[in-house]
Amino acid sequence: MRGEPIPRYYLYGDQGEDVELDFLHIEAIRERSGANYWRISPHSHPDHTQVLLVREGGGVIRMEEKALPIEPPAVIVIPAGIVHQINFLAGTDGYVVTASLGCLRRAAAGDARLDVAVARPGVYPLAGTGLNTAAVEDTFTWLHREFIWSAPGRRTVIMAQCMRILVMILRLSISRDDGGIAAPNRDYDLLVRYRALLESHFRDQRSLGFYAEALAVTRARLNAACKSRAGKTASDLLHERIVIEAKRHLVYSENSVAQIAHMIGFDDPAYFNRFFTQRVGIAPGAFRREARRSAE
Template identity: 25%
Template sequence: MPAQKQLYGLYGEPRDFALPNFMHCETIEYRSKKYDWHIEMHRHAHLFQVFLFESGFGQLQLQNQLVELREACILILPENTLHGFVLSSDVQGMVLTLSQDFIETIFYKSPQIPLALNQVLFLQAEADADRFKHITQLIQQLYTELVHELPEKKLVLQSYLTLLLTEVFRMYGAISGQKETNGSRSTDYYNAFRQNIRQSRSPQKSIQEYARDLRITDVHLNRICKQVAGQTASQVVQQFFILEAEKHLLHTEYSISEIAYSLNYKDPAYFSRVFKGVTGKSPKAFRRG
């Protein structure tokens, strides 16, 4: 199959940027105003977002939840989170969007940070006012750096991003009462497992093979995944490959059979059943949008 550039859009507009080291920052009001302050339900495959709400109010709609946004807060939305907004016209704040792969690359030696942030989080400003103020300053500095062409721009952006997400992680830890540790043995195994999945994306391995690479049993690997992520090892693998399939469906011209075979599904019909079971749509319907 021919290689194709994989491009992504934020809100359905023409896809004009590429992964894996994607980073974008803008004011919340800039994007919201274009959509008359009502952004329909959508999700971003492979993209992670940090929202900084400073003033105004609105509602966040998640798949099965409606959340009122009436106080200054930080909102974390991990990749593939179905969400939408209805916001007041006086809303003020910033939104940072970046690729999930970029986060995991930056925090390769501190996997507890992307793991902790891999969930929907609401961090109220008043719960840690000093850190909220620092995060506000960091995201403003990052935004300024993004819009200017200065020497060593990539280095500075990565430094700001590392500081920003580390401060968000610390704020989460302070509010939730979790200790800032270097991660448990289970977390280390889980992150090594996820890294192995990414590296062996084609072809897939069996759970027994993944476990053997970690020098543990498949039963132990399942126990770790349930403890850390609330999923079985098979579900973790399945989720990754379904996201890969979505990427191909949206951003390449590969046939459904070609996508199935490239991801090591030997039967395209089985691939289609699995895909529909996870996403609620057949691959063909998903591609049509």
């Protein structure tokens, strides 16, 4: 009898497919973990990275094959696609940040060092690192306050605090060279490298053959890795990235649909309309109108 597959979650218990480019969520650890008897069953987040600040309590986290103790105060980095399980001590508290890969790319602002640091799983106790613990806690607290408080400039402040967290992770990864790092497998490594290539080429390269050749694997091997770690084919991930970029332009720019089509690599705006409609369920213009109505 075959076992049940490890669940893939949007958030801990919420499954979903449509991942927005700038999505970020933060909540207190006790909100979900307490309700689940302080135990988080094995699962992964194919499109989101999680960063935890554990202020008090502790426990053990298993990432892939390795179990790591949580000794607060500590920061935990769980990159997208990493299977993890957490057994918290009762009463553990702190924050859980769940951020889409696109959100992290925006916050990194082109600094490759930040991208690399947040893609590395690990548990980082703050003691002895030189980081100011009060400042670390203040960053998470401020992010949480802005997340639940609708005030002018909210979006800008959230991204600024997210960038601060990425810088903290970079410094922690340098101060703790091993970081108790859990070693991902080859499928995970291939998926990470494929997603990095997508960021550079999704506007002008639609052929999986291009990506497979650049990664020195076959298309079948690339597909197998994507299915294993993200639950989607390589083509699904490519098309998802194109759609996310289109949505971002539709919501945050004044460019026409035809202009947006050309900006993301479509020579024929009519084909872009069909591509978008097939995958989103409504035409680009209708998506823009709905998004703007909901923001009013």
